[in-house]
Ligand SMILES: Cc1ncc(C[n+]2csc(CCOP(=O)(O)OP(=O)(O)O)c2C)c(N)n1
């Protein structure tokens with residue numbers, strides 16, 4: 298079993314599926330010879346040729362819109378948007394067409410495509426390269442939004458996303474692209490979509506996070522364990538649809554919840570999770586639900602980004618607050 | 623300085639508003655358009671005009687939602703439908719009922735769509751054609767993916783995409799032209815220049831002398847054709863489509879026509895449009911010149927023309943009756959086809975809708 302980083306796992310999943318299914322295509326800016334600016338598509342063009350691994354003109358709406366055209370023709374395009382900060386020109390195609398093609402043809406056509414993009418802060422990148430706007434996508438009916446938080450989950454979830462018959466936005470936490478490597482068997486086994494993953498069992502409180510913030514969240518859980526607080530940690534993974542069942546079962550057990558996310562606080566995925574718990578799990582709650590999140594500001598340039606991103610310390614303080622409530 | 627590239631844009635017309643043909647019927651037949659085709663063109667254009675008139679009447683009497691009329695554009699839209707092969711893929715905008723009907727979509731389905739019924743979105747007839755497209759020019763990007771698919775599978779098929787004069791100002795239009803030229807895809811862009819984008823005239827849409835020349839920036843050729851001349855439209859479309867099929871890459875046809883109606887039934891064009899302009903445009907409309915050509919060449923008699931009109935009326939009335947008699951759709955239609963498998967959260971919301979109502 299190879300030791301893979303998250304970015305290598307992304308590459309391995311695409312490579313596996315392109316070998317297994319000749320209808321899988323990769324397209325985007327610099328994805329060919331260069332293998333993508335983060336190397337996610339490294340060697341794919343060498344392995345599968347220029348017709349299947351397509352360097353597109355620099356045009357995001359085209360990338361998403363042409364993927365829709367390929368998908369309705371029976372291909373399974375994996376489109377890369379170089380950074381989430383440049384995905385918005387493609388958003389029109391996503392919300393007006395990709396998410397609706399099955400519905401607006403009453404099932405005659407469908408849109409099995411994946412739109413991949415690196416997202417999130419913490420790599421000292423320039424302006425427009427560090428935002429976390431997953432909530433915008435989670436608001437769109439008809440698509441799935443998936444965020445992996447480890448190499449193994451990146452591999453299994455990306456395979457599942459490619460095989461899914463509906464459009465999937467697959468957001469990759471670039472801060473942890475190379476943070477950690479782990480054994481990932483390149484065996485083509487997908488993970489289930491639409492479910493969260495419980496990474497740590499605990500009975501005192503539930504910490505829910507996704508993407509790169511799980512690193513700090515798991516560290517906080519370790520710290521809390523050392524001071525006698527037993528935290529359960531859930532990796533949301535499926536941002537849309539949200540796996541209510543796993544979350545509500547955990548809350549039923551712990552009665553306390555802290556949600557950790559690097560996105561702006563208002564109108565966020567964290568807000569959606571809070572609402573689900575308030576609507577369907579209120580009687581289990583022993584304390585208010587807290588959100589440890591980014592601020593409702595423009596993502597700062599990199600000198601202040603560590604002040605913007607939730608820290609282990611902030612997570613621990615929030616956990617202690619709900620424990621003492 | 624030396625000239626390193628020169629470009630030109632051609633204009634063509636075969637049948638002028640005075641019903642004069644720039645060639646003989648015999649020569650036309652050698653080019654593939656026989657007298658029987660001319661009759662067929664006329665019949666199809668008359669059917670769509672009859673349908674269009676009826677659709678507006680239905681809207682005015684509260685039995686249809688907002689409807690975008692194609693009055694005046696019957697020639698180019700019908701020509702597209704008559705020229706494409708069944709295995710080609712048509713990527714429409716929203717004013718293309720004429721083309722859709724040629725490609726097998728029923729009038730009932732078109733009425734259901736504009737009547738606000740979900741079932742109107744499942745066009746039968748040609749099951750790979752895309753549905754109506756409302757966000758202007760976004761369909762151009764889809765045509766690139768579809769044409770790329772044909773090229774990748776080495777299929778001799780062509781994607782034909784339409785958009786309006788207004789649509790040529792959109793980024794998606796330019797992005798698509800650029801990609802079509804880059805990959806030399808089997809796609810034909812038809813710009814239906816009806817002189818108006820709601821209230822904005824062609825002159826305010828672009829400083830380009832022609833809209834056809836935008837293709838040149840994409841790396842391929844563009845031309846203008848009299849969009850009210852179904853013969854010329856058919857001849858030029860045939861060349862473009864068969865060239866694309868043969869692997870010679872994309873082409874753009876700007877069809878010069880005129881939107882004789884309001885933008886939609888929700889619009890009042892008299893607020894922004896000169897009555898004189900409209901009157902002039904009526905003199906150039908597409909049905910009259912073909913009708914006169916048929917009469918002048920004794921290809922049809924007045925009484926046969928009347929028979930065709932009553933046949934169209936009957937056909938449209940039968941479809942309208944069927945449309946009006948459609949049983950209502952269940953509420954669950956809102957939830958169907960969101961995903962291949964309905965997620966738990968949606969099942970819960972559906973059952974809320976069913977029990978709360
Ligand atoms: C992206 C987008 N912007 C605005 C509109 C609203 N709108 C609908 S039709 C139209 C004018 C389109 O003109 P044109 O492309 O010439 O097509 P025509 O209506 O003349 O057939 C506008 C602005 C829209 N549907 N989509």
Ligand SMILES: [Mg+2]
Nearest residue numbers: 786787818819
């Ligand atoms: Mg127009």
